[in-house]
Amino acid sequence: MQNVILIIHLILALCLIGIVLLQRSEGGGLGMGGGGGVMSGRAAATALGKLTWLFAIAFIVTSITLTILAAARSDSSSVVDRITDQPPAAEEPAPAEPASDDLLPPAPVSNAPVVPQAAE
Template identity: 60%
Template structure:
């Protein structure tokens, strides 16, 4: 069901893009020229304008239905609820420090008393 609605949604998006690009430009940016448009009191007079409104309404309907379908399939828990607290993780043995295959330590070097850096030997 979700795939069918998603395909319809994508087809509506492509059709909406095509219909908008086919419309005549009114001139001026952001609807500031030519008079009319979606912000006026008059209804859309052209067939392309009516098709645009119809496709936009269908696009919003499929968007909302996709959200409802996805919410129905999801768990009721949040992503944050799935994260385990750091304190519940099993503690490693303190004496078990990671080491490299050659025997070197993965820990950063610790400064010695003379100022030079020496690998820490715990």
């Protein structure tokens, strides 16, 4: 059941993308470039506009249906609860001891300026 609705949902998403791309651009953002846009008093009632609304409503309905189905199939516990219920992982072995040369402190570095010696 959930797979069928998911396939319908994906087909509706592709149809919605296609139908929006087929519509005529009105120039500015939010329909500012001409008549019949989002911000105007009267929207254009074209076939593409009606089809866009139909696909959008069907897309929202399938989204809500998938959400309800997923919530019904999920456990009542939280993901955080599942993480804390697991036993701790086995401790990793300690790293090998470094060689005796690695234990010596680094050679001191002098920050004094280098002064050339006069030639005799």
